[in-house]
Structure formats: C-alpha cells, structure tokens
Amino acid sequence: xxxxxxxxxxxxxxxxxxxxxxxxxxxxxxxxxxxxxxxxxxxxxxxxxxxxxxxxxxxxxxxxxxxxxxxxxxxxxxxxxxxxxxxxxxxxxxxxxxxxxxxxxxxxxxxxxx
Amino acid sequence: xxxxxxxxxxxxxxxxxxxxxxxxxxxxxxxxxxxxxxxxxxxxxxxxxxxxxxxxxxxxxxxxxxxxxxxxxxxxxxxxxxxxxxxxxxxxxxxxxxxxxxxxxxxxxxxxx
Numbered sequence: 001x002x003x004x005x006x007x008x009x010x011x012x013x014x015x016x017x018x019x020x021x022x023x024x025x026x027x028x029x030x031x032x033x034x035x036x037x038x039x040x041x042x043x044x045x046x047x048x049x050x051x052x053x054x055x056x057x058x059x060x061x062x063x064x065x066x067x068x069x070x071x072x073x074x075x076x077x078x079x080x081x082x083x084x085x086x087x088x089x090x091x092x093x094x095x096x097x098x099x100x101x102x103x104x105x106x107x108x109x110x111x112x113x114x
Numbered sequence: 115x116x117x118x119x120x121x122x123x124x125x126x127x128x129x130x131x132x133x134x135x136x137x138x139x140x141x142x143x144x145x146x147x148x149x150x151x152x153x154x155x156x157x158x159x160x161x162x163x164x165x166x167x168x169x170x171x172x173x174x175x176x177x178x179x180x181x182x183x184x185x186x187x188x189x190x191x192x193x194x195x196x197x198x199x200x201x202x203x204x205x206x207x208x209x210x211x212x213x214x215x216x217x218x219x220x221x222x223x224x225x226x227x
Binding site for chain 1: 157202204
C-alpha cells in the first residue's frame with residue numbers, strides 16, 4: 001500500500017539556522033508533491049507545490065526538492081525564526097483522477113528556539 | 115480567515131445524537147473535501163465532491179453522511195457516533211485537479227461522549 005513517512009520526532013533548531021524536513025514515500029508515483037504548515041487547533045495552510053519534472057522550487061525563505069528516484073522530498077526553511085515553529089505536512093497527488101485527491105504524511109513538528 | 119469557514123468550531127455530542135457540520139467557501143473552487151484528523155495520525159480523506167458530485171467515499175462508515183447542495187456548501191451529517199470518532203474534522207476546497215493547493219478551514223473539534 002502507499003506509504004508516506006515524515007520524521008515523527010520533533011525537530012529542534014536554533015533561530016537563524018536552516019531547518020530541513022524530510023518526506024519519503026513508497027509504493028507510489030506521485031505527479032505532484034505539496035507542503036503545508038499546520039498550527040495547533042488550526043487547519044493546514046498550503047505553502048508550496050512541486051511537480052515530478054521539477055527538481056527544486058523556492059518561495060521566499062522556503063525551498064523544496066523532489067527526487068523521484070530516491071522517492072524523497074526535502075523541505076528547507078532558511079534563516080529560521082521562532083514564528084516558523086509549527087507542524088509541517090507533506091502531501092502527494094497522482095493518478096488520472098481530476099479530483100486532486102491528496103494523501104498526507106503524519107507531519108513533522110519544528111521548534112525554533114530564540 | 116482562509117476563505118473556507120467551518121461551523122461549529124467545537125461540538126460535544128452523545129452517541130445517540132444527530133448533528134451536522136457545515137463548511138462554506140466563496141473562493142470559486144469546484145472541489146470540496148472532508149478530512150478526519152486524529153491525534154498522532156495523518157489526515158484521513160473521507161469524501162470528495164467535484165462539481166457537486168460525490169466522486170470518492172473512502173470506506174467511511176454510514177454513520178457519516180455528506181451532502182453538497184451547491185458548489186459553495188458542504189455538510190457532514192453525523193448520527194450514532196462512537197467515542198473513537200472524536201477528532202478534528204477538516205473541510206477543504208480546491209480548483210480541482212492535482213495542480214492546486216487546498217484551502218482548509220479551521221476545523222470542527224468533535225468530542226463524542
């Protein structure tokens with residue numbers, strides 16, 4: 001069955017450093033990969049989308065890579081700030097359906113210490 | 115607000131009650147979704163509506179019944195729930211297709227007693 005793995009342990013880093021989160025998947029060939037941010041008690045917020053034929057995507061301090069050979073995506077936050085503390089979810093979409101169905105990983109919690 | 119509004123934000127109901135969750139979007143999106151989020155588990159897709167037609171029912175028990183009367187509104191009718199159904203229920207909308215991010219509501223925190 002399709003499986004998406006994100007590091008379940010919280011990631012603790014110092015303010016100003018680069019945070020790197022990992023998303024691995026198996027038994028799946030997604031056409032798109034998305035990253036979301038979720039704060040406690042709130043719904044996820046869409047951050048970035050990367051297609052299977054794209055190696056890298058950037059948006060401000062965020063960078064996402066997508067390696068379909070390794071079946072892995074890396075999500076980087078440069079110059080991290082305490083306000084970046086949240087849970088980050090990766091989600092995959094693929095197949096011929098037009099409904100855009102997304103399958104989510106369980107998320108990794110990031111804690112940025114001042 | 116994200117553009118997707120869910121009500122109520124919190125709901126406590128007994129196992130014999132009937133209640134409904136409401137979701138509303140005015141983003142012009144043509145697909146709407148219900149997800150369930152339990153502690154320490156990934157979001158679980160429950161239902162997908164595309165152009166007001168249900169296109170996916172992800173093996174959800176019949177005690178959950180969705181309704182999509184128009185492209186802006188989505189309901190989840192609940193009856194005879196179990197305590198294990200307690201979770202955060204999230205509604206989302208999108209342009210449809212795999213090419214677009216979802217816009218989520220803030221969710222309804224449901225507790226079944």
